[in-house]
Amino acid sequence: MRPYDAFLLISFGGPEGEDEVIPFLENVTRGRNIPRERLAEVGEHYFLFGGVSPINQQCRDLLAAVTTDFDAKGVDLPIYWGNRFWAPMLTDTLARMKQDGVRRVLALPTSAYCNWSSRTAYQEDIDRALADLGEDAPEVDLIRPFYDHPGFVTPLIEHTQAALDRLPDQQREGAHLLFSAHSIPTTMAEASGGPDHSFGPEGAYGAQLAEVARLVAEKLDREYPFEVVYQSRSGPPSQPWLEPDVNDRMEELKAEGVPAVVVIPHGFVSDHMEVKFDLDVEAKETADRLGMGYERALSSGSHPAFVSMVTDLVREYIDGAEPVRLSSLPRCNEGDRKCC
Known part of the structure; x- marks a missing residue:
């Protein structure tokens, strides 16, 4: 089993004020030639809610609950959080982890399934960030898709x-x-x-x-x-x-x-x-x-069973615990680190 010395939650990120909405959407759509008027149209979705996406607070709540669950179950890993498109940015978090002396990272993406945008894109963002950090950048492993946990x-x-x-x-x-x-x-x-x-x-x-x-x-x-x-x-x-x-x-x-x-x-x-x-x-x-x-119906992410699942997934990697799955579907692209 690989020794890990940190846990990293990777999420999408979202604005937390009206002045952040368009810059956030520019980050999401960079390089895709999306017209400015389309960004403004999507921005109206956020303005209905005061320009605040719920996702960052949901991540904070999840991290607080996972910290408590780690402590209760003897998982001794410092916890970090980085987003793909808004603060705290993944690139900044990985740079801080390098400064903190972190060498091997076990990362959980806030996406349960296999496809390019929900899995491979996370890995590609990690790879770019690590390349920018250069020598002695941490090694990062993504936890498996967990749709059937x-x-x-x-x-x-x-x-x-x-x-x-x-x-x-x-x-x-x-x-x-x-x-x-x-x-x-x-x-x-x-x-x-x-x-x-x-x-x-x-x-x-x-x-x-x-x-x-x-x-x-x-x-x-x-x-x-x-x-x-x-x-x-x-x-x-x-x-x-x-x-x-x-x-x-x-x-x-x-x-x-x-x-x-x-x-x-x-x-x-x-x-x-x-x-x-x-x-x-x-x-x-x-x-x-x-x-x-x-x-x-509500989604899964605030439920105690979901919090416990995060700890269970970490134990699969640090302790060699048997993967728990409710489905008999094959693992997609078994052995391929990008999965999809």
Whole structure:
């Protein structure tokens, strides 16, 4: 087993004031030739919430809980935090770790699944930051995708049941479960299946999303129709992305006589801005316009089981503990450090 001398949480980052919104979005879209007016349009999502993304505070809360759990379970690692696109920046955090004498780092990305944007992009950002640090930069290992760990799935089961229970009895009887994840280009999804394409046309990402939806749905108080939908699509209309869109599917379900939906953001670790805007604002407005019952389940990230999962994952690497998985899906690109 590799000896580690620090734990690092890597997240996306987000603005914490109106003056930070556009600079943050410029960081996210750098090199992609996104028109300024498009940034302003997306910025309005943040301005609805005072320019504050929930994600940084969610990371602070998670780190505080993980620190307590590490102490209780005898995991003796200092904890660091770095973001890809806003303060505290990953590059600055890794530079501080080098100054602190950290040599080997075990890092957890706040993304549970395999695809380029949720896995490989993290590794590429790490590689660039370490190259800038030069000699004696720390070595960083990314913890495996954890979509099928009980600490991720169990909170989703509880939160989905709680959302169902909030529906009126008559609506609950005919409710449909929509498990929502961030859409990606179909070419990116296909690439996540590895060279043999063993995961099917939507790659490891689509297969893993479908598996988590199944794992959650089968543990509820009774059977409900369920499916995976997508949100947060961007890019030109000519480029195919994973579908169906959550709003489009709600339109179809209403036409089919479905009285209510529960939307579960199982593609995300926490209730960050894309969940708060795309589901709590846009999808809720769609439901209201259609006269359809609507509830949104919480994500996993604030649940005690999720906190405990972080410690369990660390123990896999520092103690050689057996990986805990609820699924029998193959590991995507086993042995490839970039995973997807």
